[in-house]
Amino acid sequence: xxxxxxxxxxxxxxxxxxxxxxxxxxxxxxxxxxxxxxxxxxxxxxxxxxxxxxxxxxxxxxxxxxxxxxxxxxxxxxxxxxxxxxxxxxxxxxxxxxxxxxxxxxxxxxxxxxxxxxxxxxxxxxxxxxxxxxxxxxxxxxxxxxxxxxxxxxxxxxxxxxxxxxxxxxxxxxxxxxxxxxxxxxxxxxxxxxxxxxxxxxxxxxxxxxxxxxxxxxxxxxxxxxxxxxxxxxxxxxxxxxxxxxxxxxxxxxxxxxxxxxxxxxxxxxxxxxxxxxxxxxxxxxxxxxxxxxxxxxxxxxxxxxxxxxxxxxxxxxxxxxxxxxxxxxxxxxxxxxxxxxxxxxxxxxxxxxxxxxxxxxxxxxxxxxxxxxxxxxxxxxxxxxxxxxxxxxxxxxxxxxxxxxxxxxxxxxxxxxxxx
Numbered sequence: 001x002x003x004x005x006x007x008x009x010x011x012x013x014x015x016x017x018x019x020x021x022x023x024x025x026x027x028x029x030x031x032x033x034x035x036x037x038x039x040x041x042x043x044x045x046x047x048x049x050x051x052x053x054x055x056x057x058x059x060x061x062x063x064x065x066x067x068x069x070x071x072x073x074x075x076x077x078x079x080x081x082x083x084x085x086x087x088x089x090x091x092x093x094x095x096x097x098x099x100x101x102x103x104x105x106x107x108x109x110x111x112x113x114x115x116x117x118x119x120x121x122x123x124x125x126x127x128x129x130x131x132x133x134x135x136x137x138x139x140x141x142x143x144x145x146x147x148x149x150x151x152x153x154x155x156x157x158x159x160x161x162x163x164x165x166x167x168x169x170x171x172x173x174x175x176x177x178x179x180x181x182x183x184x185x186x187x188x189x190x191x192x193x194x195x196x197x198x199x200x201x202x203x204x205x206x207x208x209x210x211x212x213x214x215x216x217x218x219x220x221x222x223x224x225x226x227x228x229x230x231x232x233x234x235x236x237x238x239x240x241x242x243x244x245x246x247x248x249x250x251x252x253x254x255x256x257x258x259x260x261x262x263x264x265x266x267x268x269x270x271x272x273x274x275x276x277x278x279x280x281x282x283x284x285x286x287x288x289x290x291x292x293x294x295x296x297x298x299x300x301x302x303x304x305x306x307x308x309x310x311x312x313x314x315x316x317x318x319x320x321x322x323x324x325x326x327x328x329x330x331x332x333x334x335x336x337x338x339x340x341x342x343x344x345x346x347x348x349x350x351x352x353x354x355x356x357x358x359x360x361x362x363x364x365x366x367x368x369x370x371x372x373x374x375x376x377x378x379x380x381x382x383x384x385x386x387x388x389x390x391x392x393x394x395x396x397x398x399x400x401x402x403x404x405x406x407x408x409x410x411x412x413x414x415x416x417x418x419x420x421x
Contacts, residue, residue, distance in 0.1 A: 017045040017142035022128040026162045030091040031185030034151040045142040056118045083108035135287025138162040153221040172248045306338045317343035365410040
């Protein structure tokens, strides 16, 4: 049995580490277990904005075990299992006029006595990780990604963040249910062996019933983002007849000052970013500026200066505010917004409106729904024991938390009804 470290002893990755991917890679179709996903994004976070080629990325095995809260004594075995599997994992990347089927990693090398693993990413990753321009990329904080306990939370977070970052004024982001299932990796198509050294990807359908997909994927992700992330979501089900065929997501920002743990004083002294990272932040901010103003030197200079003085989030909200309110002379309007922080109250109003919409949705739970949930939990626990599957047991634990929450809602609603009568 794997020994888990107390949280106080876990070593976290640097809070400045960022995972940057092309939008095509964020929307790619793949299925990875949580451990492999965490390793993959830890490796990707080591790719620097100024890199011109992919190199070998060294991961200290003990340090990675600390990220996950796993005892170092079992870390080497667990890491070998993770890398053995991930070198065979396929990803399908769609871009205009082409579809690429490839693997993430070409090899993982262990050298005796070093306590490290050297991971080499596939050359097919080059256009999706290096020299990304024109705002066609999405950035996520590694520390936040590693905090998620479900691979579906991680995928859905990146997908919705990409949509919101690059189209912040859209009221909803819609997905066909079949497409979303493929992106999240619960519906996987068969891919034959590319050569005698590779392995075929078998077809797979997890949570084929929508009610189970909703409970184990959508609701798990929604609750986890609500407590850990800087964005949250609600969604509406779109039906053609009786079945749900599409989902419409409403994404809102969550102002969470305590999102990342406080840094020790000695770590804060070393938080100055290298110049290449500063320039990358400016490039990201420029991606929010309308196309016709993005190339203007004055706009870039204003944004670069404001980012150094006030930080990324301050500048971003004032760019978005200017986009919504500037009728003419955009550069002058943006300059005024950055000087006085016009976007501050506007951002709060958006968050409050989103929160009010969430509060207005009063959930209703039936006794039949509670019974079905209890049956699902018993079935998962029974199958977990029969197949010796910790993943099924983990799914049962997620459903138990859901059952407790819904039971409280049911008891509260029925108590109110009894008092009213």
